[in-house]
Amino acid sequence: MVYCIGHNIISPLGEDTQSNVKAVQSGHSGLKIYTDRFADVEPFCASLFATPQQFVPLCTRCAETAIRQSGIQGDSNDVIFILSTTKGDNLDLLTPALSIARHFGNPNSPIVVSNACTSGVCAQITAKRLLEAGLYKHAVVIGCDIQTRFIVSGFQAFKALSPEPCLPFSPERKGLNLGEAAATIVYTAEPHEGWRLEAGSIHNDANHLSAPSRTGEGAFRCLQDVTEGIQPHSISLLGVHGTATSYNDAMETVALERAGLQNVPISALKPFYGHTMGAAGVLETIIGMQLVQKGTFIKMLSGFGGVNAAIQLRCE
Amino acid sequence: MEQLIEQLKQQIIESLNFEDMTPADIDADAPLFGEGLGLDSIDALELIMLLDREYGIKLADPKAGKAIFKSVRIMAEYIQANRTK
Amino acid sequence: MLNGEPVTVQETGDKMLVELYRRYAGNYPKFFKMDTLSRLGFIAAEILLGQPADQGQPQVQTVILANRSASIKNDTDYQATISDGKYYPSPALFVYTLPNIVTGEIAIRHHIQGETAFYILDKEEELAPIIHSTPFEAALTGWCECSKPNRFYAKLQIIWNN
Numbered sequence: 056m057v058y059c060i061g062h063n064i065i066s067p068l069g070e071d072t073q074s075n076v077k078a079v080q081s082g083h084s085g086l087k088i089y090t091d092r093f094a095d096v097e098p099f100c101a102s103l104f105a106t107p108q109q110f111v112p113l114c115t116r117c118a119e120t121a122i123r124q125s126g127i128q129g130d131s132n133d134v135i136f137i138l139s140t141t142k143g144d145n146l147d148l149l150t151p152a153l154s155i156a157r158h159f160g161n162p163n164s165p166i167v168v169s170n171a172c173t174s175g176v177c178a179q180i181t182a183k184r185l186l187e188a189g190l191y192k193h194a195v196v197i198g199c200d201i202q203t204r205f206i207v208s209g210f211q212a213f214k215a216l217s218p219e220p221c222l223p224f225s226p227e228r229k230g231l232n233l234g235e236a237a238a239t240i241v242y243t244a245e246p247h248e249g250w251r252l253e254a255g256s257i258h259n260d261a262n263h264l265s266a267p268s269r270t271g272e273g274a275f276r277c278l279q280d281v282t283e284g285i286q287p288h289s290i291s292l293l294g295v296h297g298t299a300t301s302y303n304d305a306m307e308t309v310a311l312e313r314a315g316l317q318n319v320p321i322s323a324l325k326p327f328y329g330h331t332m333g334a335a336g337v338l339e340t341i342i343g344m345q346l347v348q349k350g351t352f353i354k355m356l357s358g359f360g361g362v363n364a365a366i367q368l369r370c371e
Numbered sequence: 372m373e374q375l376i377e378q379l380k381q382q383i384i385e386s387l388n389f390e391d392m393t394p395a396d397i398d399a400d401a402p403l404f405g406e407g408l409g410l411d412s413i414d415a416l417e418l419i420m421l422l423d424r425e426y427g428i429k430l431a432d433p434k435a436g437k438a439i440f441k442s443v444r445i446m447a448e449y450i451q452a453n454r455t456k
Numbered sequence: 457m458l459n460g461e462p463v464t465v466q467e468t469g470d471k472m473l474v475e476l477y478r479r480y481a482g483n484y485p486k487f488f489k490m491d492t493l494s495r496l497g498f499i500a501a502e503i504l505l506g507q508p509a510d511q512g513q514p515q516v517q518t519v520i521l522a523n524r525s526a527s528i529k530n531d532t533d534y535q536a537t538i539s540d541g542k543y544y545p546s547p548a549l550f551v552y553t554l555p556n557i558v559t560g561e562i563a564i565r566h567h568i569q570g571e572t573a574f575y576i577l578d579k580e581e582e583l584a585p586i587i588h589s590t591p592f593e594a595a596l597t598g599w600c601e602c603s604k605p606n607r608f609y610a611k612l613q614i615i616w617n618n
């Protein structure tokens with residue numbers, strides 16, 4: 056297992072983890088209607104920064120705080136940078152990752168995890184494996200995506216967006232909202248008090264590229280893997296993907312029931328942040344850890360390409 | 372009408388990438404989804420975009436496509452009644 | 457090259473992938489809807505997973521691929537559908553604007569319900585430590601890249617963990 060020794064969130068709701076948690080606890084949402092942010096795009100509801108952000112500076116600013124908090128040296132050979140993103144800096148994923156590692160003077164080639172909406176959870180799983188294999192001592196996992204005309208137009212063509220703030224798991228749900236944010240978690244292989252990443256699992260539905268399996272096959276298998284040996288009643292919170300699209304939430308309900316987790320408290324954060332894509336898995340894990348404080352927290356995500364991922368974190 | 376059906380068949384083949392298929396291979400009265408051409412949900416969204424791009428018809432609700440995309444003939448009839456270009 | 461032996465082809469560029477599709481797969485019309493990156497990975501997977509299985513070896517249930525340029529070639533194609541004055545975003549192209557879609561296509565075709573993942577790396581050799589730290593019995597792994605029209609490169613292999 057690996058241990059969380061630092062974290063940070065920069066989002067439209069706040070400039071650090073604490074201000075983000077406070078905003079969520081007091082029910083603030085970053086979602087707003089945008090009518091003329093991008094040319095040709097129909098009005099949409101999203102959580103966007105008031106001032107448009109540059110990808111690399113946003114990531115480095117976010118990671119700096121988390122690295123400082125962790126006490127590790129970013130320029131050490133023992134540290135690996137892992138970037139979770141779907142569209143990176145204007146469709147370029149590798150160059151920004153190299154720039155971020157260079158910014159911190161890190162000598163190792165960074166890893167970019169691009170596994171659709173599950174990237175942020177998958178990146179944490181990659182960090183866990185590399186640290187457990189003894190390849191590095193610490194991993195800086197950064198999740199980030201910035202909304203563009205490219206992304207919004209595509210989701211509109213998919214008829215996947217809700218014109219108003221999304222309603223996960225509601226019978227009235229009309230689709231998802233997009234969002235932008237950066238989030239960072241620093242993991243270490245050295246035993247440390249506080250939250251630790253216990254287990255992770257990734258499964259494909261092998262069913263459809265853009266629609267989840269109706270039997271929740273991949274998500275069910277992930278949940279089964281990460282809850283092995285633990286009683287449902289001992290799980291404090293399960294952070295669902297909860298995009299508020301008709302298919303996703305129905306699929307997650309099926310997967311939860313199949314895994315015997317239907318009575319576990321769940322949380323969906325998209326009404327606060329929208330779907331922050333590459334950032335979602337990291338951001339929603341940090342908020343989950345902060346809300347639970349002590350106990351077991353499960354985070355699950357599903358995405359295009361039929362991929363699903365889940366992790367189990369614990370704090371005693 | 373027959374001319375519109377032929378043109379529509381060609382546009383469907385092009386926009387849905389039906390390699391090796393000619394308009395003659397598509398039965399104007401056969402169902403587009405399920406049996407027949409076996410289209411899926413992404414194809415349905417692509418057909419919605421085709422209506423917009425080629426005929427200036429905007430479908431806000433993707434569910435409305437179900438009734439329109441029953442066959443090429445029904446689609447052509449809908450286009451004739453609603454086209455803006 | 458297949459198992460160290462050269463494979464003879466008549467065509468070049470994108471047409472070569474269609475030629476290989478007809479030779480090694482066929483009868484999977486969805487192939488023609490795929491972007492080049494997915495066609496490339498699909499064909500490579502089709503050839504490798506179609507080889508006679510070594511006796512007693514477990515079936516491939518894990519797909520881990522990587523490249524440098526993500527889905528840039530198809531991203532550019534999608535971008536052309538939202539150009540100024542001709543704004544008709546194509547959902548069929550948009551779905552391929554993620555590099556991991558190729559792993560999804562392979563998973564659907566071969567009913568792979570284990571792990572599928574896509575990494576963007578600077579160099580090919582950087583994939584090895586990721587693969588070695590990933591738990592699996594049998595995995596289809598390797599490099600799968602399409603940075604420009606008619607320019608692609610795939611080097612895939614099946615790895616067994618005994």
